Amino acid sequence: MGSEFTHLDDKGSARMVDVSSKDVSARTATATGFVRLSADCVALLRAGDIPKGDALSVARIAGIMGAKRVPDLVPLCHPIALHGVDIDLGIRDDGVAITAVTRTADRTGVEMEALTSVSVAALALVDMVKAVDPAAVITDVRVEEKTGGKTGVWRR
Numbered sequence: 001m002g003s004e005f006t007h008l009d010d011k012g013s014a015r016m017v018d019v020s021s022k023d024v025s026a027r028t029a030t031a032t033g034f035v036r037l038s039a040d041c042v043a044l045l046r047a048g049d050i051p052k053g054d055a056l057s058v059a060r061i062a063g064i065m066g067a068k069r070v071p072d073l074v075p076l077c078h079p080i081a082l083h084g085v086d087i088d089l090g091i092r093d094d095g096v097a098i099t100a101v102t103r104t105a106d107r108t109g110v111e112m113e114a115l116t117s118v119s120v121a122a123l124a125l126v127d128m129v130k131a132v133d134p135a136a137v138i139t140d141v142r143v144e145e146k147t148g149g150k151t152g153v154w155r156r
Contacts, residue, residue: 007076016076022107027148030101031114033141035122037095041133045091055128056089059098059121063087066120067102067113074116080106082113087121095136098122099144111143 009015037045044050052058064085071079084103089096100117102110122138129136145155 014076016078019078019107022150024105024107025148026103026105027109028101028103028146029109029111029114029143030099030145031111031118031141031143032100033098033118033122034139035096035098035125036137036139037129038133038135039093041129041136042091042093042095044132045096045129050129051131052128055125056091056096058128059089059096059125060087062124063098063100063117063121067100067117070113070116074112077112078106078108080104080108080110080113082110085113085117087117089121089125096125098125109146109149111146115141115143 006017007014045055048054064087067085068082071077082102082104084101086101088099090099098118098121100114100121102113102117104110118141119138122141126136126138143156145153147153
């Protein structure tokens with residue numbers, strides 16, 4: 001049973017995969033997501049008038065913090081040396097587009113860090129605007145690209 005699934009041992013129990021024999025390489029991952037908002041909320045964001053304060057700055061910092069906490073949140077993820085996290089939040093007419101790029105030089109990739117970064121940034125944004133737009137929706141969180149490691153470049 002364990003031979004079919006990398007994260008199961010011979011008894012079928014969940015385990016962390018040993019990556020110690022893998023080569024260290026520069027790796028990146030880009031993830032995106034979207035927070036759908038009402039027109040009134042978008043107008044307040046553009047004007048900088050969200051009652052709780054600077055929603056985009058809070059979301060950006062939350063996204064960075066989220067990327068750094070992945071091994072605490074996702075049980076079988078390896079703690080890696082996260083070397084960089086860039087987050088872009090772009091206001092659109094129907095909400096906010098979020099892009100996170102994560103970077104490392106390690107033995108395993110940073111896709112989960114990028115996805116978590118986008119997710120936590122989106123959650124923080126919703127928290128900042130929920131009094132103005134309780135119907136805000138987080139959508140389309142996904143990996144767009146990864147580089148490095150044995151598989152090289154992958155793009156959606």
